[in-house]
Amino acid sequence: MSNPADRPRAKSLKPLRSLLPFLRPYRGRLVAALAALLIASGAQLALPWAVGSLIDHGLAPQDAATINHYFAGFLAAAVLYGLFAALRYYLVTRLGERVVADLRAAVYARVVRMDPLFYETTRTGEVLSRLTADTTLVQAMAGVNLSIVLRSGLTLIGALVLLAVTSAKLTAVILVLVPLVLVPLIVTGRRVRRYSRIAQDRLADTNALADETLNAIQTVQAFT
Known part of the structure; x- marks a missing residue:
């Protein structure tokens, strides 16, 4: 049975560098996704500015021409945000699918070349779980989740x-309050990461048990 305590705890994101060779064949798609992310983030930030300008310069003086001008700007920012957000999601999702497909092929090629002693100490179901469930987590991380992190970071900045x-004063207040929000998130995130590792190990154990049971189903049924 897998034991999470037997494995070293990851203290940084450096192990993710091993994904870089799988991203290189899709450099163009990655650059396009980043460009769409930048444009969508800029358009999203322009929305509240457009609304504020509409209220300050259009609604307050009751100037119809000014209202139309700023409303057109708001509408353009909204359309731009919608289009490039959808494009970013499509590119990132497709990129994640391709990277994980290549990763699974590489893992499978590695698994079939492992020493026979490896299969004497590792159950087949656990190997299959690593090949499917674990790579699915990589897909989520390398695809949508990474995009969300980058988008949130750009939006925050x-x-x-x-x-x-x-308002410099309001900015100072926000900067004081930010640590009060981040500290609980960091603590909770570490606990969730630990439980996620345990859940993946238990899933591998379950798959291994199911594989062993189904491969010897006649024997199992004979004693049940």
């Missing part, structure tokens, strides 16, 4: 810059 331009 852009929002802080706009807030600093608008």
